[in-house]
Amino acid sequence: MPVETVEAEDVRAGEFAGSAVKRREDPHLLTGEARYTDDVQYPRMAHLALLGSQYGHAEIGAIDTSAAEESEGVLAVYTHEDLTESGIDGTMPAADPENGVAVERPLLARERVRYQGQPVAAVVAEGRYDAFRALDLIEVEYDRLEAAPELEDALAEGAPRLHDAAEGNVCFESETGDEEATEEAFSDADHTVALTVANNRVIPTAMEPRAAVARYRKSEDALIVELSSQNPHSVQDRLSDVLDVPEHRVTVRVPDVGGGFGAKLQPYSGHLLSAWCAMALERPIKWQARRTDDFQSMVHARHQETEIEAALSAEGDLLGLRGHIDADLGGYATGGGVGIPQGTAAMLCGQYDVPAGHVSVRGVFTNTAPISAYRGAGRPEAAYVIERLGSACARELEIDPAEFRRRNFIPSKEFPVETALGRSYDSGDYEKTLDRALEIVGYDGFRQRQEAAREEEKYLGIGFSSYVEVCGGSSGDMEGGLVRMNPEGGVVVGTGTQDTGQGHATSFAQVVADELGVDYDAVEVIEGDTDRVPEGGGTAGSRSLPMGGGALREAAGRLVEKGRTIAAHQLEASEADIEFDDGEFRVRGVPDRTVTIEAVAEAAYSPGDLPEGVDAGMEETAFFTPEGSTAPFGTHVAIVEVDPDTGELGFERYVAVDDVGTQINPKLVEGQIKGGIAQGIGQAVYEEGRYDENANLATGSLQDYAMPKSWQLPEVDWESTETPSPNNPLGAKGVGEAGTIAAMPAVVNAAIDALSPFGVDDLDAPLSEETLWRAARGETR
Amino acid sequence: MYPPAFDYLRAESVEEALDLLSDTEDAELLAGGHSLLPTIKSGLADPGTLIDVGGIDDLSGVETTEEGVWIGATTTYADALKSETLAERAPAVADAIGEIGDVQVRNRGTVGGNVAHADPASDLPGPLLAADATVHVRGADGERSIPIDDYFLAMYATAIEEGEIVTGIEIPACEGSGAYVKKTSPSSGYAVVGVGVRLAVSGGEIESARVGANGAFGYGRRLGPVEEFLAGETIDGGDVAAEAGERATADVEEWELIEDIDTSSEFRGRLLEAYAERAVDRALDRAG
Numbered sequence A: 001m002p003v004e005t006v007e008a009e010d011v012r013a014g015e016f017a018g019s020a021v022k023r024r025e026d027p028h029l030l031t032g033e034a035r036y037t038d039d040v041q042y043p044r045m046a047h048l049a050l051l052g053s054q055y056g057h058a059e060i061g062a063i064d065t066s067a068a069e070e071s072e073g074v075l076a077v078y079t080h081e082d083l084t085e086s087g088i089d090g091t092m093p094a095a096d097p098e099n100g101v102a103v104e105r106p107l108l109a110r111e112r113v114r115y116q117g118q119p120v121a122a123v124v125a126e127g128r129y130d131a132f133r134a135l136d137l138i139e140v141e142y143d144r145l146e147a148a149p150e151l152e153d154a155l156a157e158g159a160p161r162l163h164d165a166a167e168g169n170v171c172f173e174s175e176t177g178d179e180e181a182t183e184e185a186f187s188d189a190d191h192t193v194a195l196t197v198a199n200n201r202v203i204p205t206a207m208e209p210r211a212a213v214a215r216y217r218k219s220e221d222a223l224i225v226e227l228s229s230q231n232p233h234s235v236q237d238r239l240s241d242v243l244d245v246p247e248h249r250v251t252v253r254v255p256d257v258g259g260g261f262g263a264k265l266q267p268y269s270g271h272l273l274s275a276w277c278a279m280a281l282e283r284p285i286k287w288q289a290r291r292t293d294d295f296q297s298m299v300h301a302r303h304q305e306t307e308i309e310a311a312l313s314a315e316g317d318l319l320g321l322r323g324h325i326d327a328d329l330g331g332y333a334t335g336g337g338v339g340i341p342q343g344t345a346a347m348l349c350g351q352y353d354v355p356a357g358h359v360s361v362r363g364v365f366t367n368t369a370p371i372s373a374y375r376g377a378g379r380p381e382a383a384y385v386i387e388r389l390g391s392a393c394a395r396e397l398e399i400d401p402a403e404f405r406r407r408n409f410i411p412s413k414e415f416p417v418e419t420a421l422g423r424s425y426d427s428g429d430y431e432k433t434l435d436r437a438l439e440i441v442g443y444d445g446f447r448q449r450q451e452a453a454r455e456e457e458k459y460l461g462i463g464f465s466s467y468v469e470v471c472g473g474s475s476g477d478m479e480g481g482l483v484r485m486n487p488e489g490g491v492v493v494g495t496g497t498q499d500t501g502q503g504h505a506t507s508f509a510q511v512v513a514d515e516l517g518v519d520y521d522a523v524e525v526i527e528g529d530t531d532r533v534p535e536g537g538g539t540a541g542s543r544s545l546p547m548g549g550g551a552l553r554e555a556a557g558r559l560v561e562k563g564r565t566i567a568a569h570q571l572e573a574s575e576a577d578i579e580f581d582d583g584e585f586r587v588r589g590v591p592d593r594t595v596t597i598e599a600v601a602e603a604a605y606s607p608g609d610l611p612e613g614v615d616a617g618m619e620e621t622a623f624f625t626p627e628g629s630t631a632p633f634g635t636h637v638a639i640v641e642v643d644p645d646t647g648e649l650g651f652e653r654y655v656a657v658d659d660v661g662t663q664i665n666p667k668l669v670e671g672q673i674k675g676g677i678a679q680g681i682g683q684a685v686y687e688e689g690r691y692d693e694n695a696n697l698a699t700g701s702l703q704d705y706a707m708p709k710s711w712q713l714p715e716v717d718w719e720s721t722e723t724p725s726p727n728n729p730l731g732a733k734g735v736g737e738a739g740t741i742a743a744m745p746a747v748v749n750a751a752i753d754a755l756s757p758f759g760v761d762d763l764d765a766p767l768s769e770e771t772l773w774r775a776a777r778g779e780t781r
Numbered sequence B: 001m002y003p004p005a006f007d008y009l010r011a012e013s014v015e016e017a018l019d020l021l022s023d024t025e026d027a028e029l030l031a032g033g034h035s036l037l038p039t040i041k042s043g044l045a046d047p048g049t050l051i052d053v054g055g056i057d058d059l060s061g062v063e064t065t066e067e068g069v070w071i072g073a074t075t076t077y078a079d080a081l082k083s084e085t086l087a088e089r090a091p092a093v094a095d096a097i098g099e100i101g102d103v104q105v106r107n108r109g110t111v112g113g114n115v116a117h118a119d120p121a122s123d124l125p126g127p128l129l130a131a132d133a134t135v136h137v138r139g140a141d142g143e144r145s146i147p148i149d150d151y152f153l154a155m156y157a158t159a160i161e162e163g164e165i166v167t168g169i170e171i172p173a174c175e176g177s178g179a180y181v182k183k184t185s186p187s188s189g190y191a192v193v194g195v196g197v198r199l200a201v202s203g204g205e206i207e208s209a210r211v212g213a214n215g216a217f218g219y220g221r222r223l224g225p226v227e228e229f230l231a232g233e234t235i236d237g238g239d240v241a242a243e244a245g246e247r248a249t250a251d252v253e254e255w256e257l258i259e260d261i262d263t264s265s266e267f268r269g270r271l272l273e274a275y276a277e278r279a280v281d282r283a284l285d286r287a288g
């Protein structure tokens, strides 16, 4: 049953956290009041448009901009040379991997293009149409080169080399785990099971394409950039770096954001060039990417090819795990491109107690859009590989797949643990979510039902995904939280996380209202303004609630402490005797000697009413660093039916039991999980970014790229358990990515199970009808 | 994408539209705009002038005629779906219209625009062929009617001539049963294959059948062997639908079937068989 929402006014004060308070952002978003970057208008605003490379791999000769410059409304046309002439180096900070090479990432192509759509030139014009018209008039001399769009092409002998520095197109190599111990485990094994698993390329497709509006106030030397982003502070940092302006002169603001999913973490050429153009032309500049621009030149995600092998005892205990990941980086290495596959390698133990493991990673350049973060960033890839392997092991050893998982789970009493591949999990109770999922789905009777259905030529399959992921910040991460109570009792809170649809204004208000004992409606949440919120790390890796919520809770706690001092003074009692509960300070044992926190706040702004040594004001900022990351987990079970005659796949059931620690708002948790599942199923069944052999993007629009629609998705039966995280004061684990991480293996495993009577034991996503039809006929396409 | 500039004219009557069409160089008719505008935006067309016929009252609406039903060219899908007559007299066409795009597309797109555009993957060619429709057009030289069998010529090519406007589509009432089913593309929502069926039924026997397919070929095409098989079968005769489906590709060469990045022609042939079976099955169900 879906979680029932409650109105905040029906919740008792102090009990907001844990209640499914209705999202306060919805009226704003649903009535069209929302204001996205493209809604931002300024007088004299001009429009920036970028010319993307026509080809996936080519040398660039002369660029003739003269016709474009003369086109109606055009203010300027720029190429890379113009950037360097202005005194900046015209590049974005390059990923600099250990054991690898750093390659330059130009804002506008210099000498060569390495993926279709890579920005080559920029036009600024009075109107948006003027700008796009002029783009067509720029003449670029391309000298086409042989392209390497697939990993296989890039790694082949004699492959075209993308970057001089990267021999064999390898950007970096890394490894994790203990090779020697792993080899030993394999030599002791009774069985080994090996599998090749491909994570298909997906294209993050937020409803709102990228956009920015930049202004430069010459008299103050101030740059103000409004943009659709997940991480205003890092954009500020990047702007300062790339444009060579001091950070304190740069303000970044984020209007409403129509989705980010990881792809809007870093600013792109368009964002940075808007700011550069605003400074060069001293006019407000807007850049609004088109859908096609986002398809071609926003980051893509996931693409990895993995060899994985398990060593097992005769009874089915995992003894060791070894593997290798070839990770597609695209034409240039982003920080995410380099970090994500290494994160995948470290996550490959999944929920299992694996005594020894070793995984190597190779990052490879291809003539495709750069790869970076997308909901889950490295963990969905890992969950897909290990959960496919788990099911393969169970099949090979003829053990029930649920039983195989249970037998190998890390026991709940062993937490916290560090896995053989180097990841720490804070807390967990894996059997609990598995048991509950099996119960809901009716696993007991399933095999009989499946057998009976097969007699009638109906092919049902069940697929398991017992996943764990690691998110929610880390002990090396910090987040700022500001809590201010105004003299009249209103509360304003701010953090450096950034809502892109999650509902931060709801959940953060719940946390702070409880902490201060005030009304939920009294709390206003601010994000997305580097002038108004403390330094922070944005929204990524499901860190907002554990980190931002943690920071706000800490700041609110400090505010209560300050209030206690003031209250003691007002109530003429010793501070040690002041209790705080439900928004009231009381003298212990004297029930009628009380003062509300609102009254205390009022006093806090009248220096005459304050005890000696206490500064005026009721405002605290905390910078929070958690003890460590959080490890949400759960079990998802999919039951599908596959029609071998048409390859059509239908969902009979999708059950998800997730544990994301303590839940501040179960409705938001449910929404995050279900939305996440949609994206996981997207990768499993529908989505794949595909290039042709010349490195042209073949799936460059929503006509060709199958973003799932609601009718293509199953109803989800969702339940949860709550195993608190010991690593932050809220006990909350991240929830933004768990659904996506869990879903894909459940669905693919289910399809394999459904087609097992046809000898199918392996399938590659996406599970298109043709893929399944051919598999049932013993073919691959 | 952003379209290049064009002029926009609005016609109040068919006469005015015809005049504008003959007087304006490089002009194109605009109805719902749901095929034309995407085509312009993606750079595949660049007309100098658009002549909007969407507001011509005479061309809009579904009417019951003596023989069957008339659908005015600029009738939107949403309006067509409100007609009970259409559902009764042309069930395959009504099914198909209900399967087009989504609510927004059905609110804007028009039946006439659809058949004029003749996208091979659109949903109307198959059921209109099955329904034995007639396309009515008007040009400078007056009106003419084109039997649907002579209408679809090739991909995006029809028997409409330069300077002609589609005024409406006439469909003889179906004395029996009909249905349309489609395999919806997971990305575009258009038909990977779609099959429309019309059965003339008398006393539990199929007297004759018309079966048309879209999505499968470069243009809408009838499935002759399926029709021939169905004639003379009984509506509750065991494996009729399955046997009909098997014949969907009987006279089809593999190269005739569309191949794209998602679907090979071989698999498209398989889907054509499966969806022919389902369409017949559904029509038989309704006949019973």
Ligand SMILES: Cc1cc2nc3c(=O)[nH]c(=O)nc-3n(C[C@H](O)[C@H](O)[C@H](O)COP(=O)(O)OP(=O)(O)OC[C@H]3O[C@@H](n4cnc5c(N)ncnc54)[C@H](O)[C@@H]3O)c2cc1C
Residues within 6 Å of the ligand: B028, B029, B030, B031, B032, B033, B034, B035, B036, B037, B038, B053, B073, B074, B099, B100, B101, B102, B105, B108, B109, B110, B111, B112, B113, B114, B116, B117, B119, B121, B122, B123, B124, B164, B165, B166, B167, B188, B189, B190, B191
């Ligand atoms: C997102 C989306 C999804 C869609 N999904 C589907 C789908 O699932 N199935 C499907 O069948 N279609 C689908 N379509 C296409 C849709 O049905 C179009 O509306 C239809 O194909 C064209 O009708 P229109 O009125 O929009 O014509 P327009 O786009 O205005 O015109 C199309 C062409 O027909 C010509 N034309 C228009 N009216 C006349 C006339 N009276 N006489 C002569 N020529 C005329 C125009 O000059 C133009 O060349 C989809 C479209 C979109 C945008």
